[in-house]
Amino acid sequence: MALDKLTPLAAPPGTGLTDEPGRWPWERPPVYSNPDDAIDYLEEKISEEATEESMMKMLLAGITVEELVDQVAFKGFMAGFYSPDVAELIKPAMALILYDTALDNGIEPIMFVDREDAAGELDDAGFFRILKQRNPELFMQMNEEVNRQQRMQIDEITKQEPSDPAPQSESFLDVEENV
Numbered sequence: 001m002a003l004d005k006l007t008p009l010a011a012p013p014g015t016g017l018t019d020e021p022g023r024w025p026w027e028r029p030p031v032y033s034n035p036d037d038a039i040d041y042l043e044e045k046i047s048e049e050a051t052e053e054s055m056m057k058m059l060l061a062g063i064t065v066e067e068l069v070d071q072v073a074f075k076g077f078m079a080g081f082y083s084p085d086v087a088e089l090i091k092p093a094m095a096l097i098l099y100d101t102a103l104d105n106g107i108e109p110i111m112f113v114d115r116e117d118a119a120g121e122l123d124d125a126g127f128f129r130i131l132k133q134r135n136p137e138l139f140m141q142m143n144e145e146v147n148r149q150q151r152m153q154i155d156e157i158t159k160q161e162p163s164d165p166a167p168q169s170e171s172f173l174d175v176e177e178n179v
Helices: 035-046 049-060 065-078 084-104 124-134 136-159
Strands: none
Touching: 035 049, 035 065, 035 084, 049 065, 049 084, 065 084, 124 136
16 A cells, blocks of 8 residues: 655555555664663764764754754654664763764854743744844745835825815804704
């Protein structure tokens, strides 16, 4: 049965129970069941030049150590390197490794996501503050569009000539009677 992987909810519920076991990497036994071995593996991978350069660029761009660690842990689980519990156990050590590597490269990384912005409802001011920090190009485009719309409204108002209404008398004697 060929399923369209791009369509949301393409597979009916329970399909995973009828597929052959071990089809996905996370369904097989993990490569590293000991957290120490998983940390050693990840430390070796991060020290590779291309990986280290990529991660340092992300830290320099404002991605937090917490976000990188979460992604490394999740992707390692998805690739079958370790189980979810090992992924959670290695997060503190991974954070220290990334922090130390960043300091060695002259980068002062941001450690944690600002929970004030991440928790609960996000108001417009918080949204634009995060947008300005994380995606300044889109922020500038949106800001320019708002300014353009305001200029158009001002142009429309100035093009309209005010009409002078007939002077109204304030005296009750000037009111017409319909008797």
